[in-house]
Amino acid sequence: MSAKKIAIIGGGNLGSAIAQGLLKSGFSKAGDITITKRNTSTLAGLKEAGVRIETDNAVAIRESEVIVVALKPYNVREVLQEFKSSFDPGKHILISVVTGVSIDDLEHVVPGMPVVRAMPNTAIAIQESITCISHKHATEEQVRYIKTMFDQLGATVSIDEKLMDAATVLGACGIAFALRYIRANIQGGIEIGFDVRTASLIAAQTVKGAAELLIRENRHPEEEIDKVTTPKGCTIAGLNEMEHQGFSSSLIKGITASYDKIVKD
Numbered sequence: 001m002s003a004k005k006i007a008i009i010g011g012g013n014l015g016s017a018i019a020q021g022l023l024k025s026g027f028s029k030a031g032d033i034t035i036t037k038r039n040t041s042t043l044a045g046l047k048e049a050g051v052r053i054e055t056d057n058a059v060a061i062r063e064s065e066v067i068v069v070a071l072k073p074y075n076v077r078e079v080l081q082e083f084k085s086s087f088d089p090g091k092h093i094l095i096s097v098v099t100g101v102s103i104d105d106l107e108h109v110v111p112g113m114p115v116v117r118a119m120p121n122t123a124i125a126i127q128e129s130i131t132c133i134s135h136k137h138a139t140e141e142q143v144r145y146i147k148t149m150f151d152q153l154g155a156t157v158s159i160d161e162k163l164m165d166a167a168t169v170l171g172a173c174g175i176a177f178a179l180r181y182i183r184a185n186i187q188g189g190i191e192i193g194f195d196v197r198t199a200s201l202i203a204a205q206t207v208k209g210a211a212e213l214l215i216r217e218n219r220h221p222e223e224e225i226d227k228v229t230t231p232k233g234c235t236i237a238g239l240n241e242m243e244h245q246g247f248s249s250s251l252i253k254g255i256t257a258s259y260d261k262i263v264k265d
């Protein structure tokens with residue numbers, strides 16, 4: 001698969017993370033990536049790495065083949081509308097990572113351009129994203145290219161577009177949810193005697209180990225929990241107290257509140 005030039009329109013948190021992942025994975029050379037935003041002072045690190053920094057979206061689109069749109073939901077239509085004449089369906093592949101804006105909506109703004117929606121998370125910067133992908137009118141070749149790209153940046157899963165908001169919550173927001181869980185562990189760890197650095201290392205590595213047990217061994221969480229909960233032991237005492245305080249319930253409610261926020265906005 002030949003290397004394509006990639007433009008990232010909207011070099012904010014996610015756009016920058018995608019650029020970092022593309023560089024780290026070697027999928028793209030720095031000179032083949034262009035990233036745009038209006039205030040480019042936040043892109044100094046990527047500039048130093050050799051990534052092309054642009055304020056003019058038309059230039060970035062014209063000089064690239066793969067266009068990743070990482071704009072906010074509230075201005076994506078307006079910005080795409082402004083640059084729609086720069087798109088060439090014979091040349092460009094258009095990927096949107098924008099939350100809550102449908103393929104139909106985007107294809108309506110840029111007629112003739114098939115749009116692929118992708119929902120990665122910020123771990124894409126270190127090639128550890130889970131990226132959910134859906135498409136309607138893109139060619140098989142375009143979808144293959146996009147999947148290959150995101151495969152280099154973590155794991156990918158193809159989903160029906162109607163699940164894209166759910167994917168946003170579970171995968172993209174999920175990074176923040178998981179980190180808040182880890183932070184609470186660190187706070188608890190400090191209270192029972194560890195310094196913050198040691199508590200952070202133990203908490204983060206423990207979560208990584210738990211996740212790897214599920215991913216590598218394809219286990220169900222409860223099967224692994226059973227191995228840790230010694231009868232009359234400290235694990236079940238801790239777990240039950242967490243559940244008395246609404247642990248699982250609060251996470252499930254948080255996930256549904258997050259989902260409702262996307263769906264109702």
Ligand SMILES: NC(=O)C1=CN([C@@H]2O[C@H](COP(=O)(O)OP(=O)(O)OC[C@H]3O[C@@H](n4cnc5c(N)ncnc54)[C@H](OP(=O)(O)O)[C@@H]3O)[C@@H](O)[C@H]2O)C=CC1
Nearest residue numbers: 010011012013014036037038039070071072073098099172
């Ligand atoms: N952050 C995350 O973890 C995830 C975010 N998403 C989605 O990705 C999208 C981006 O999110 P996020 O990166 O967090 O948001 P940010 O606000 O960090 O990034 C958006 C960027 O767009 C730039 N921008 C605004 N107008 C223009 C324009 N006309 N041309 C070029 N760039 C422009 C802004 O920079 P400036 O003002 O300098 O132009 C800003 O840096 C959203 O739709 C979000 O829902 C999806 C999954 C995960």
Ligand SMILES: O=C(O)[C@@H]1CCC=N1
Nearest residue numbers: 099168169172173174
């Ligand atoms: O919070 C948000 O709206 C975005 C979407 C997914 C992650 N961040």
